[in-house]
Amino acid sequence: MSLASAPEGHVVRPAAVGADPEPAIRTLGLTKRYAEVTAVDDLTLTVRRGEIYGFLGRNGAGKTTTIRMLLGLVRPTRGRVSIFGKDVARERVAAAAMVGSTVETATAYPNLTVRENLEIQRRSTGASRQAIDRAVAELGLEEVAHRRAGRLSLGNKQRLALARAVLTRPRLLVLDEPANGLDPAGIVEIRTLLRRMARQDGATVFVSSHMLGEVAQLVDRIGIIHRGRLVEEIDVAAGASTVRLELAVSELERATKVLATQLGIEARVAGDDRLVIDGGAAAAADVARLLVAEGIELHALCPVRDDLEARFLRLTGDAA
């Protein structure tokens, strides 16, 4: 299908027609240190064009610092960031021209109305005047469009921040906790809007959150960040849950060694007598046979299904 023959409202992504293959976001060894604290530690991730990527982590995990580095607001101690191939450190303006963003708390000029705040964004980005009307309508701000931002509720301030982000119909949306302050209906509206921008306009969406349920319903892929490190990436579309194998054995060290050398399986110690093999449920029979053959007492062997929440809690250190 050529670009010319694409049906109205459906964008053929450049990658699909063999154009520039650069991903929407690429970070390489991204690190940020503040004195003794390492906020982001050797973060390497790739966000593909057109996907909705959830960046999940507990409070203080390094999500906002990562976003600030993506936007050129914070200088990395080490590592690089590129947006559609544009190096943020060297070509910040060109990279920023492709991005709409919200960072942390929603802020606005309190003495200006909603429309005036959007007018500032419009002038700064070169968007059309119609873009303001569209953003106001899309974010449900019609009733408060002429109200000063300083008098808006938290939810409407958040809507205004999102309206600024989508004003130019950017190729990449970087949203930091976009559901903050929104009521449940508002969260659904925003989710629908973001999904539409990704599916119809071909926009890439990078959304950070500490709210698992909110992210899981929206994204294609999730990256879990913990203490500044990307600890796992989960393909939500391919099924977020996995099955792990938990074992209670008599000799932890020997069992780990035997499994690694003879089956090539990496087991991790999860307690005084417990081993865990992530995604190892399929090998349960082989594992049992080997351990018994080696004379290691096998007290229990249990496949455990990890849903997204359980995985998140386990990876971020709060597993039950």
Added chain:
Amino acid sequence: MKLGTAVLTELLKLRRARVVWILAAAYALAPLMVGLMMSVLLHPALGHRLGLLTLKAQLTVPAANWATYLGLVATLSAGGLVVLAVAQAFVFGREYAEGTAKDMLALPVPRVTFLTAKLAVSALWFVATAAAVYAEALVVGAVLGLPGYAPGLLAATSVRVAATVAEVVLAGSVAALLAVAGRGYLAPIGVSILLLLIGDLFAHSGWGPWLPWSMVLLTAGAAPGAAVPGPASLAVLAVFFLATAAATWWAMSRTDVS
């Protein structure tokens, strides 16, 4: 974004900002106070009722006439250092204090454009305020019916005030740097008041023509008898302004916005 658009955008940010009017009202009190001092000298009966103020007027004001009055008004223009500091604290510092800096600096606009537009708008705001207060001062003088008016005197004072205002713009832009480095309002205002006092101290020494804040006071006539800044001093002032602007750009570009 073109610079003109950036300037208009910065002007839009000042819409409905109360600080514009509060600052103008506060600065406008200065000529009224000078006018009051002239008034007690012109009307001794009024002076008796005002006690200490009359005594102060008698000690500091040699005579109640246009020459003395305009001299004092010109001196007041050096106080523009604080007025400009407040303007720059608001134009630059509010972005950090109100958390909008993270949104502004993420825009696809070179930071030098923001810097230039903000310097231009804060200077414009200050010049407009100073012009309005000078006009007010002339009206106050006329209402008081001061003796000794001469067109040449008015022209000379106007040139002196204009030169002082221009020097304030160059010397006072350090407030922008302090607002960006201090990420708020307090540092630029506090330090500018301190610099004005230091400038006053050095204005009476031989170093006055070489210290930016003292130059302003010397041009305003706040240190009678002291040397007036010459072309070399003005060159130092221009270099100081450029260095301050460069440092502000560096601070906007290189420091983390958190």
